[in-house]
Amino acid sequence: MQLSVKHGWRSSAASGYLRPALRRPNLTVLTGAVAQRVLIRDRVATGVAWVEGGAKRTAEASREVIVAAGGMRSPALLERSGVGQRRRLETLGIDVVADRAEVGENLQDHFMPRLCFETTEPGTVNNLFNSRLTQLAHAWRFLVSRRGLFGDSLLRATAYVRSDRQQELPDLRLQVGLMSAEGRIPKADPRGTTAAARHGLDPRSSFHVGVYGIYPQARGSVHVRRADAVTPLAVQPNYLGTQADRQALISGLRIIYALAKRPALAGLINREIRPGLGAASDAEILDFAQRTGHTCWHPTGTCRMGDDPAAVVDPDCRVRGVERLRVIDASVFPVIVSSDTNAPVLMLAEAMAERIRGGPPAPRTPDA
16 A cells, blocks of 8 residues: 555545545445444345444445455454354344354454664655755655655565575565654654654654565454444454464564665664664564564455355355355455555455456466
8 A cells, every 4th residue: 555656646445446436426425434234134135234423324235235344344244244153143142144153263464573773864754854954855856746755655665585595485575664663653752852753753864674474374363242333343363373473573583684784784774773682582583573563454364255165255255145245355365465455455346346247257266
């Protein structure tokens, strides 16, 4: 998503698909509405129930109901609608429509710790906050050419590498970002000694290098705690839940250390800000990763697609056990993709839109 920039402006599903269609007579967009459940009668999806402005509302579906609430909310919506593991739903007092044990299971996400380095020369977002003159210069450049820090992605480089040279294919992604802070989402601190620090960034010009395993082996889960849509979900991401995941991440962080010492980068780095462990042991590096790592917001797999009877949806994204109901979002991916989920979800949506309109099924790979 951060790399989807066109003419200096960030592009998204909203700008590329939704806004051009807002004038269509067959489209109504509701904001401030919370979907409660899919209305299902005799195992056929007939509509949707939601709450808007404190009022309960429903709408009937003339053809199909399509759930597209993402890797966390789509399985929750199915469970509140009676589609999920029988014992779990009965315990919550939810009438069971379809006993689908895998709903909410198979959760996968990318988990990324970051090393942060202070630079010898200015040129990062941290420095931008510290200089009004620099801000004006970049603002002028953006207005004239749509380029510069205001018109580009903060992610300036990515690389796919192997945690073990004996492996045939890469299993790690490295990414370089032109800013650094203690957490993924900076927290403002009015006591900061510089403008950057007051905005929650590290006080001087600095950057980060993050790493995550592209195909984590561990699997987590997400389920509803109650039948309402307000109670927070029970999420168990199970990050670094296998020895293979932990060892791969340790190797990735060591690769970053090695790259920082190479001539191309060594002259640009003044010092290591975080974690500052020096010649650390595997245990110390893993502890740092577990304490400071964070989600990349790529939750997938919780409404798994497949040909097998246990899969939540079939290859056309139709929910097994309920007619006229589909799930079309990252939750249907059986295995997480190796990078951001934005483009793959758009491709899935394009393919399913064609399928719903009566187009041919997507081509199948020989081993599918």
